[in-house]
Amino acid sequence: MGQRNTMLRSMHDAGLAAWFGGSLMGAVGLNGAASGVGRRDERLRLSAAGWRRWAPVNLAAIGTHLLGASALLATERHRVAAQRGVAGMSAAKTGLTLAALGATAYAGVLGARLGKAGRVPVDGPTRAAEDTPDEVRAVQRQQRVMQWGVPALTGALIAISALAGEQQKPAPVMRGLVGRMGQLGNVGKLASLTKPAVATTVGRMLAK
Numbered sequence: 001m002g003q004r005n006t007m008l009r010s011m012h013d014a015g016l017a018a019w020f021g022g023s024l025m026g027a028v029g030l031n032g033a034a035s036g037v038g039r040r041d042e043r044l045r046l047s048a049a050g051w052r053r054w055a056p057v058n059l060a061a062i063g064t065h066l067l068g069a070s071a072l073l074a075t076e077r078h079r080v081a082a083q084r085g086v087a088g089m090s091a092a093k094t095g096l097t098l099a100a101l102g103a104t105a106y107a108g109v110l111g112a113r114l115g116k117a118g119r120v121p122v123d124g125p126t127r128a129a130e131d132t133p134d135e136v137r138a139v140q141r142q143q144r145v146m147q148w149g150v151p152a153l154t155g156a157l158i159a160i161s162a163l164a165g166e167q168q169k170p171a172p173v174m175r176g177l178v179g180r181m182g183q184l185g186n187v188g189k190l191a192s193l194t195k196p197a198v199a200t201t202v203g204r205m206l207a208k
Contacts, residue, residue, distance in 0.1 A: 008071045015065025017160065020154035022058050023104070025145040026051060035124030045138075047125035048115030055108065062104070077152070093160050100153035107146040113139050 034047035073090065114125065117136045122128045126136040128143040 005072070005075060008068045008075065011064050011068030012072060012161070013068075015061045015063070015068060016154065016157055018061035019058065019065060019100075019104075020158060022054055022061065023147075023150040023154060026054065027151060028052075031125040035127070040121040040123070040129060041119040043122050044114050044117055044120060044125055048111060051111050052115070057109055058104075066097075067132070069093075085102060089160065089164050092155065093153060093164060096153060096157050096160060100130065102151065103146055103149045103153055107143065107150055110139055110143040114143065 030050045031047055034043045034050070037043050038048055079174065117133075117139075120133055120136050121129050121131050122136070122140065123132075126140050126147055128140050132140070
């Protein structure tokens with residue numbers, strides 16, 4: 001079980017790191033570099049070409065992260081039910097994940113629309129020039145928000161994943177189980193919920 005959880009955690013973390021890092025590099029590096037291209041009517045095309053090359057890797061990273069996260073949640077389902085605070089953390093993480101997926105998908109739609117705009121003059125991939133067509137200008141305005149929204153949301157996911165990892169340490173687990181006991185006020189029900197979680201915790205403590 002320990003090796004399996006380690007593999008799943010690696011998938012979860014590596015996928016999320018690539019998702020976050022790729023979106024941040026694209027906003028800072030790719031779009032920034034495209035803004036410096038001499039011909040203004042080439043900037044959108046070059047940026048779109050770079051994002052198209054990254055899209056399959058990004059999709060694989062997201063899939064790897066989701067697979068690892070889903071499997072970890074299934075493995076830790078007893079602890080989620082038994083340990084106080086874990087269910088709330090899991091719900092918050094799920095909400096952030098859905099928001100990040102939505103933002104990523106919408107950014108991809110906007111990027112595709114900009115890529116199909118053709119050779120139009122712009123100051124940058126997300127910054128219009130005075131002679132940029134209005135329809136392109138409107139999409140750029142939205143994309144300027146989304147290019148920072150994706151790394152912000154995935155960065156928040158990294159932070160909440162670190163907090164969730166702290167909850168898995170033996171001391172927080174035991175405190176959470178005791179706190180859950182006070183909430184339930186039913187020793188029999190608590191025993192049925194916590195037995196798998198306690199067994200897992202004891203096993204981890206003995207393994208150290």
